[in-house]
Amino acid sequence: MTLDVLIYLYLQVHHDMSSPLAHYFLYTGHNSYLTGNQLSSESSTTPIINALKKGVRVIELDLWPNSREDDVEVRHGGTLTSSVKLRDCLNAIRDNAFEASEYPVVITFEDHITPPLQRKVAKMVDDIFGGMLFRPNHSRKMKKFPSPESLKRRILISTKPPESPENQSQKVQEEEVESNEDKDDGSKLNHKDESDDESEEEKSLAYRNLISIHAGKPKGNVEHWLLDHDQVRRLSLSEQVLEEIAKTRATDIVRFTQRNLLRVYPKGSRVDSSNYDPMNGWMHGAQMVAFNMQGHGHYLRYMEGMFKANGGCGYVKKPDILLNNNKIFDPRVNRPVQKTLQVLVYMGEGWHSEFGQTHFDFYSPPDFRVQVGIHGVPADIDTKVTRTIEDEWVPVWNEEINFALTCPELALLYIKVVERDFSGQHDFAGQTCLPVSELKEGIRAVRLCNRKGEPYKSVRLLIQFRVFNH
Structure with a gap:
């Protein structure tokens, strides 16, 4: 098998990286320190390190006073x-930030601490990151974000x-009453007034000077949220709030994100660390569709894809x-078909060496079939299935599947292999998710992954990709 056949995506950075940050999707984590569920799991640096090593560029940390209120800890x-x-x-981020990518890492703080502790955080961040820390010029408003390059x-x-x-003082009192409003994920706020010889303003200034991307929660009505101010900023919305306002304000949201950053986070009821549809x-x-990276499920596979x-x-x-600010995109308005993606599924191999002889069936070789789907804008979503090849470790399907795409730039190709079980419960046999815009045309040996998104050593599908313009 030649090297070209094994390469089905572009392996190098090839997008223009000189535009403002708002022009990019960023690989974004949610509650990046949690090892499991949102209610009772351990907090650790391990999931932060794992996320950075897989290329995640936005890490979220919740800052709280410790029990003595003399230091800052991270917890839900x-x-x-x-x-x-x-x-x-912070040390874990410093040591692992640029192993997988040299492009910037954004740390989002959910801040539940008092001015004295903010001053302590400012010194800590400065000491740990030093010259790695980007500090904007606070003497003038930032009218556009810098570029990743x-x-x-x-x-x-x-x-x-x-x-x-x-x-x-007023803020502390309000937050004690409206304890869940700030984050909508079960967190509660509990501030305590502290004072010392240094003025509160001086403490706040050191912390304020750390911030290169100003964030805020929605206030007032939707029109106010989406106003395009002189200074660019980040707005955070829960998944269900975005879904609701997108029904009537889709183009306003798109216009807002042409200069500003929008972060979307899981709704508070996702205590099992499940995820939502990132599309x-x-x-x-x-730009920042925040995911629980410690979870599983097909939505996380879309994110990875x-x-x-x-x-x-x-x-x-x-x-x-x-x-395009002259013609604002509305994802729910049907557009003409732009391209057709042709997927010719030839054959599969590797299961026999990857799994035991009786992994799928005690008495006979497996019966494999392939599910091939597109996830993208509503008009492009589609799933098709090959026929089942019975009693064969190296199945040959030789089936052609075509997808008409109105928005190929956002389309993801999802491939899943299952083994048919006569009980009706099909056994999982591999999956992958690939961005359509990055596919290399021709015959390719596509590597499949397990349920956690980890690649199998041997399992591959031989597929031909072709793209036709309309």
């Missing part, structure tokens, strides 16, 4: 999750700027249709 507040020291998390091997901090000292965020231009693009660097350039 209002739950039974354990805590991990903020210092340990200009921020190579830099760390950016994104959080809400501290409020003025006179508003701090709803992407097709509205959302998207970020196999552009050499797996964690930044994928948004298609031009999402950046």
Whole structure:
């Protein structure tokens, strides 16, 4: 088998990386320190390290006072999750940030700490990251974000700027009453007034100067949320809020994301660390579609498929249709077919050496079939299935499948192999998800992965890809 056959995606960074950050999708994690569920799992640096090594570029940390209120820890507040020291998390990020990619890492802080502890965090961040930390010029408003190219091997901090000292007291009282409003994921806020000889304003200033991406929660009505201010910013919406406002404000959201950053996060009821459909965020231009990386399921496979693009660097350039401010894209309006993707599934191999003789069936060789689907804008979603090849470890299907695509730039090709079981419960036999825009045409040996997204050593499908323009 030649090397060309084994290469079915572009392996190097090939997108233009000189545009503002708002022009890219960023590989984004949610509660990046949790090892399991959202209510009782351990907090650790391990999932942070694992995420960075697979190319994740946005790490989320929840900052809380420790029990003595003299230091900062990371935990999911209002739950039974354990805590991990903020210092340990920052050290883990510093040491692993650029193993998988040299493009910038953004740390989003969910901040539940007082001004004295904010000052402590500012010093900690400065000491640990030093020259790696990107500090914008705070003397003037940032009218557009810097580019990934200009921020190579830099760390950016994104959080809400501290409020003025006179508003701090009122804010604390409000947050104690409206404890869940800020994050919508079960976290509860609990601030305590602290004071020392240094003014609250000086403490807040050091922390404020860390922030390169200003964040905020929605206030007022939808029109106010999506106003395009002089200074670019990050807005966070839960998955269900995005879904609701997109019904009537789809083009407003897309327009907002042409300059500003939109982060989407899982709804609070996902206590099992499950995920949602990321395409709803992407097709509205959302750059930071935040996922629980410790989970499983097909939505996480879509996330991994998207970020196999552009050499797996964690930044994928948004298609031009999402950046055109003369004709704002509406993902729910049907467009003409742009391309046809032809997938010719020839054969599969590798299961016999990967699994035991009786893994699928005690009495006979397996009966394999292939599910091939497109996930993308609503008009492009489709799934097709090959016939079942019975009693064969090296099945040959030789079947052609065609998909008409109205928005190929956002389309993901999802392939799954199952072994037919007479009980009706089909056995999983491998999967992969690939960005259509990155596929290399021709005959390719496509490697399949297990349920966790880890590649099998031997299992591959021999497939021919062809793309026809309309």
